[in-house]
Amino acid sequence: MFPIIPVILLWLPFLINSEGLKAQLTEDEKNTIEVVKKTQNSVVFITNIQLVRDFFSWTEEAVPRGSGSGFVWDDQGHIITNYHVIEEGDRFNVTLPNQEERSAKLIGKEPNRDIAVLKVEGSLKGLYPVKIGSSSNLLVGQKVIAIGNPFGFDHTVTTGIVSALGRSMPGVGGVTIRDMIQTDASINPGNSGGPLLNSSGELIGMNTMIISPSGASSGVGFAIPVDIIKKIVPQLIKYGRVIRPGLGLSLLSDRYGQQLGIDGVAIVEVPVGSEAYKKGLRGLTRSRFGRLAIQDIIKEIDGKKVHSYDDLYNLLDNYNIGDKVTLTVERDNRKRKVELTLVQED
Structure with missing residues (x-):
């Protein structure tokens, strides 16, 4: 019996501490945890692959060009991300939350709004659409949650607030993207294309860019409002481009x-x-x-x-x-x- 007693004594404090920790969580922390539980299975990791032809042998080699994040839009397997995440890519791999890797094809793109749509090929099992919200009623100071894959670390969660609304930033297509959401939620390379969520777990924007001399998060990030995304994505799915x-x-x-x-x-x-x-x-x-x-x-x-x-x-x-x-x-x-x-x- 004596050897068992230390084991029980070791586990007893752990159980007490675990329950104590749950009791010590603030309402805000509980909300963040709940939102992450509801939405983390809607966020994917995207790898952009470019086919490079060898100058001498003329054989093609698949070279990873970059990576980013994306989120599941609907139950048809459409994935939304930034155009700059898939730019100049020939093939695209999508890694699901369960670490299953799927190939995807490009359905449509709008460089002037930095939005692209991919579609996962094969089975739709494991794809969970994000809940779509609105960006028309956002308020400066309200809480936001960003989920993405910065530096390749999948499903990284950061929180912050809406720092400002109506920002204008230069887009990759050469036209200014207006009405962007500014946030202090930590956004780093690899977060591009990931969802920005409100405290109800609804999509309010797509994390797109940061202002930083170092290239890492400096507390000044920008997201494309979901109302712009809602206007453009259906056209990209239907026509492959925006009819303007x-x-x-x-x-x-x-x-x-x-x-x-x-x-x-x-x-x-x-x-x-x-x-x-x-x-x-x-x-x-x-x-x-x-x-x-x-x-x-x-x-x-x-x-x-x-x-x-x-x-x-x-x-x-x-x-x-x-x-x-x-x-x-x-x-x-x-x-x-x-x-x-x-x-x-x-």
């Missing part, structure tokens, strides 16, 4: 517009016979000496100021194909208004 409204015009990029000191968006080309052409809009022309001359510059759309192509691109997101808009255009320092019907952008 446009003016049917060729426009000057911000890079050249800034070099020329243009305040607005210069029209480069107007298709002959188009509505815009019939209403007198004109693009760049050349003098007999070969010098380019700017004709019409878009200054406003429905009374909203347009200082750049970036402004125009984001403003058009509020419209649908077939809507009518009124442009304020300037030529030779004279302004006039032109009504156009929005068409599908190529």
Whole structure:
């Protein structure tokens, strides 16, 4: 009997401490634990693989290009992540929470919003869709929870708050992503594409980028709001790209517009016979000496100021194909208004 007594005595404090620990958890800690339990099986690890051809033998070798996070969108096996996570990849592997690795194919991408959709091939067993929330009612100061795979450490959980709303950050597609959520929840390389959750375990954003001189978390992270994701993902699943409204015009990029000191968006080309052409809009022309001359510059759309192509691109997101808009255009320092019907952008 004597050898058994120490064993019992060793286990007794452990049991007391374990129960004591549970009792000592704050309500906030209990909430975080509950959210993680509910959502951790919706988060996956994504490996981007590039096929590299050997210069001499012409054989292809699969080389891991990068990795990131993603989350299960629906019961059809669609995985949402950042475009920059899968950029330039040829193959994609998705590691599920149970460590099972599956291959996935690219369904659609929208570089200008840094969003991509993959679909897991084969069985859908082990895939649990995340609960979709809303980002329209977020408040600065409210609690957020980030789950991802920073530096390859899978299912890492960090917490923080909504530090600010309505932030604008440059996207990988060259267009500013607006209305981003700023958070102090620790986000590191590998967190990209992972979910940002509220205290109810609902998806409110996708962790996308950080501002940091060192490349590691500095308490300034940014997430794409779920309301933007909800608008784009169905189109990527259905069409493989976003069907956007446009003016049917060729426009000057911000890079050249800034070099020329243009305040607005210069029209480069107007298709002959188009509505815009019939209403007198004109693009760049050349003098007999070969010098380019700017004709019409878009200054406003429905009374909203347009200082750049970036402004125009984001403003058009509020419209649908077939809507009518009124442009304020300037030529030779004279302004006039032109009504156009929005068409599908190529």
